[in-house]
Amino acid sequence: MKWQPLFAERTTQMRRSTVRELLKVTAQPGMISFAGGIPAPELFPVPEVAQAAANVLQRRGEQALQYGETEGVAELRDWIAARFSRAHFQVRPENVMIVTGSQQALDLIGKVFLNAGDRVLVENPTYLAMLSAWRPMMPAFVPLPSDTDGLCVDALSPLLRAGAKLIYLVPNFQNPQGITLSLPRRRQLLECINGRRLVPSDVAQTFLSAGSGDIPVPCSKLLATGKRATTSHKPQTIIIEDNPYGELRYSGDPLPHLLELDAANGAGGELETCVIHLGTFSKVLIPGLRVGWVIAPAEVIDKLVQAKQAADLHTSTLCQHVILELIRNGVLERQIPRLREAYGLRRDTMLSALAAHFPDGTTWTRPDGGMFLLVTLPPHIEIGFLLKRALARNVAFVPGDDFHLDGQGRNTLRLNFSNATPERIEEGVKRLGGVLVEMLRTG
Structure with missing residues (x-):
């Protein structure tokens, strides 16, 4: 049966989530993922x-x-x-x-x-x-x-x-x-x-x-x-x-x-x-x-x-x-300050790592909370090529253009800081910064 002609017209507006698809890649062993908006599983109150x-x-x-x-x-x-x-x-x-x-x-x-x-x-x-x-x-x-x-x-x-x-x-x-x-x-x-x-x-x-x-x-x-x-x-x-x-x-x-x-x-x-x-x-x-x-x-x-x-x-x-x-x-009221302390440290670690490892000409937001920040790169950086190079070094992020409705954001990327440990954040940002420096050096 040919299914495509039978789909409702509104399904033409549907598409797979870029983030959800990228998460399939980030599940690979050794990958440092800044991609999904994922809480830290080690902080779940499992017991x-x-x-x-x-x-x-x-x-x-x-x-x-x-x-x-x-x-x-x-x-x-x-x-x-x-x-x-x-x-x-x-x-x-x-x-x-x-x-x-x-x-x-x-x-x-x-x-x-x-x-x-x-x-x-x-x-x-x-x-x-x-x-x-x-x-x-x-x-x-x-x-x-x-x-x-x-x-x-x-x-x-x-x-x-x-x-x-x-x-x-x-x-x-x-x-x-x-x-x-x-x-x-x-x-x-x-x-x-x-x-x-x-x-x-x-x-x-x-x-x-x-x-x-x-x-x-x-x-x-x-x-x-x-x-x-x-x-x-x-x-x-x-x-x-x-x-x-x-x-x-x-x-x-x-x-x-x-x-x-x-x-x-x-x-x-x-x-x-x-x-x-x-x-x-x-x-x-x-x-x-x-x-x-x-x-x-x-x-x-x-x-x-x-x-x-x-x-x-x-x-x-x-x-x-x-x-x-x-x-x-009382688990909720105990869990919230626990997350604030842990995620606050991870945010601070990412901000410090960006300052240490990202090249001149890049900027980023400085959130007071949440799970994300947005990095803006020099306009000539091709974000798809950067993602490919980053994944080869076991680092993942989400390109920022899909979040924009006006065709902008092609030189932006979203980084999540809640999921990775501070040590992995430092290492992942260092790797990503190294890829950026190489791309800028080679033009």
């Missing part, structure tokens, strides 16, 4: 997970092995709701849905909100797997510039006036750059989205006509119904705040989530916000259990639940109960 699983099966095995609610285990949703509530607003359990890793949340959001041609504003460069999740919906991605303070909010105003359904951000230690959206820009972004104040003052009057009296359109009005919301007010753009690395800060002061800065409780205590917040246990506990969450207004959660019911019914009940047991036993 604690084994004990938690045993406790769950012994005490509530029948419940943990049964089908569960699509929204997720109630006690876990209660814990997430309490953790994200603040004095000025409350997150209720009905504002929380458990997902099979936050990657599933991206898939569900794309199905629920995106129609073909919808404009999606993204940082440039941006998270590669988000592009993979949403490309089949055939939106129009619009790349936005960023600098050391994160997204350049000044570029938003004319784009919002033209209409945008979503803006996708990783505000803390962004993948692939490792940069963080500064507090002034977080406030500026929300003011711009909500139309409360134009930004910046010297250019705002050109772009936005909405004033402080505008009433935001509820997120439910922007569901993928095939129609745009009809309102005399400025259309609301939804912010997708993807926060997998937020707990992994090694320097600088913690910053409030966009959800925290924007959310309030309206009539009846309903959560009101333009932010859909995504989180995961993969980076701070273990990725293999595949448990994450979404926080959003209840009407958005309801629609996401409908989409999830068609996808996988529910996230593994057993995995949710194991996560809950780890939380109750």
Whole structure:
């Protein structure tokens, strides 16, 4: 049978992940990999997970092995709701849905909100797997510039006036750059989205006509119904705040989530916000259990639940109960500072090694947390040839061009510092720097 003509049109937008394919190569013995966004396996709390699983099966095995609610285990949703509530607003359990890793949340959001041609504003460069999740919906991605303070909010105003359904951000230690959206820009972004104040003052009057009296359109009005919301007010753009690395800060002061800065409780205590917040246990506990969450207004959660019911019914009940047991036993709160210390040392080691071994003319970001940094090479360096030469010396990285939407980044590479030990980081950067020096010397 000839299968190719039978595939749906949307599959033309699908492609294998560059990172996932590269990981097949990096699994070879002796390879020092800076490629995947992989936690350090030697730091997994394996004995604690084994004990938690045993406790769950012994005490509530029948419940943990049964089908569960699509929204997720109630006690876990209660814990997430309490953790994200603040004095000025409350997150209720009905504002929380458990997902099979936050990657599933991206898939569900794309199905629920995106129609073909919808404009999606993204940082440039941006998270590669988000592009993979949403490309089949055939939106129009619009790349936005960023600098050391994160997204350049000044570029938003004319784009919002033209209409945008979503803006996708990783505000803390962004993948692939490792940069963080500064507090002034977080406030500026929300003011711009909500139309409360134009930004910046010297250019705002050109772009936005909405004033402080505008009433935001509820997120439910922007569901993928095939129609745009009809309102005399400025259309609301939804912010997708993807926060997998937020707990992994090694320097600088913690910053409030966009959800925290924007959310309030309206009539009846309903959560009101333009932010859909995504989180995961993969980076701070273990990725293999595949448990994450979404926080959003209840009407958005309801629609996401409908989409999830068609996808996988529910996230593994057993995995949710194991996560809950780890939380109750204090493992999560012990694990986070442990990871901060270990990954902070690895970040520092990589930054020092880059300074020692990379040639003049190369620059790199200096993340305050997370798992990645982005290196920019002299423009004439051919990144594919560099990768081939590096792999021959048993060092792997991810070329940066796939993270860019505008054809840029062909002289950039993403380095992960969480997976390798400090000793292997030093050796791997030394090897990679040696390859670069040779390429520059030979032209």
